[in-house]
Amino acid sequence: MLRLHDTATGSVRPLELREPGQVSLYVCGPTVYGPPHIGHGRFTLVFDILRRYLAFSGLRVRHVSNVTDVDDKIIERAAREGRTEAEVAAECEAEWWAAMDALGALRPDDAPHATAYVPGMVALIADLVARGAAYETDDGVYMRVDAVPDYGLLAQQPLSSLRAGARVEATEGKRSPLDFALWKKAKPGEPQWRSPWGPGRPGWHTECVVMSLDLLGEGFDLHGGGQDLMFPHHENERAQAVAEGKDFAHYWVHNGMVTVGGEKMSKSLRNFSTIAELLASHDSRAYRLLVLRAHYRRPVEVTQETIADAERGLARLDGLARRLSLPDPLAAAPGGALVRAQAVAAAPSGVEEDAVDRFCEHMDDDLDTPGAMAGVFDLVSRAHAAADEGDEKTASRLGTTVAVLAGAVGLALRKGVAEVDEGTRRLVDERDAARRARDFARADAIRDELVAAGWVVEDGAGGTVVHR
């Protein structure tokens, strides 16, 4: 049974589902106004890993993640570039999915757009006004934060303390600095929808309430996002639901930030901050492994060094797959996610069930992926050792277990021997011939040539193997 940290209670507790066997997961998605950065990549990977592990455990998962396509930043960029908001949003959204696909993240089952939910948001806001939990001002409609008795639950501090720390003054008409905009009245040229308060657009915090309840229903299981969304975004979502008397998310899951040089990554930093930049020079699986090697609630340091370290780990995994010609369970998995029972049944060599159990014990403990992966790397050593001793059966079983467990968290192993071109093939054959003839000068010259062309040259019992 999975135990997860829940921000609302500040504790790790067993995951009790609304419906047995079925998990409903809502993850706050991107505001589409710019290229996705590695912080977006991390939260996507964290929740992809969570989702895959839930599926691996035999649960059915319904994963919803929104796209915020109306927002101040989109409006600003559209104005700056002389384009429409819809153009900017569409372009950035395409970029978003391309990056997430490249990271190997499964697409959500639903990806609702804020602009498609405006009437529902207007209805919610009108109801909040009718209940006295929201009020109209000159520039919009605001939520009364003190209408929610336990406001501050996710921020883990009481309203009075939040109010004391507020860094923003109350604007004209706002009754408390913490009151937040549900509806923004349109300024000339801005995108707008009709409402009882005149033309305007919804505030950011309302869409997730309406969309999550519409698609997943009351009392859905998990609501996730980055730790920087805990307050005020998630707090404010919850405030609206509570004021409406709705049963909202049962667990709040928040991932830690990406840091560079010990500080939260920001767009002003140079270090390959976008996913496209990262993937231009690194295997996307290395980033997944890097994310896996940190606990999801802790910060993860992303630098050339930590990425390179992850790449070396990946090479170790791939090296085993190459040596043992391991199957790729992910390629065969329906829907792209592995299910334990199926993966085990599909393995001709069998799997080391004890190792799978240990892996699951770590994962069940609030997604202890570093601990789980340590076990996987231990299996790699054991598989090699068995192969060294000529115990092919054991090597194969252990290796298959590695492939299954890596696959469980979305990591596909690559054998990397597939596309060796004709010319390279000929050089390799020539080198084998030279070695047989003990013409080592010739053999070494060919090896230098191959290495210069970017190949890794390994002489095995069956002759030379090259890979990249």
Place this chain on the structure above:
RNA sequence: GGCGGCGUGGCCGAGUGGUUUAGGCAGGGGCCUGCAAAGCCCCGUACGGCGGUUCGAUUCCGCCCGCCGCCUCCA
């Protein structure tokens, strides 16, 4: 100022009231190899500081120091 989190061997990163104290990377030694590469074997007694509880604390409590995050848009 308020709230939250963190500080483990060169680096990343689990874990535990005491005995044999994960795993990876890097490093050293050995085996294998024509030489390499890959792989295997061996090697590191670490837990921010000061007190306290205890027969015994890295692990529990308190204080202190340091770092980070949130309190504004942010994954």
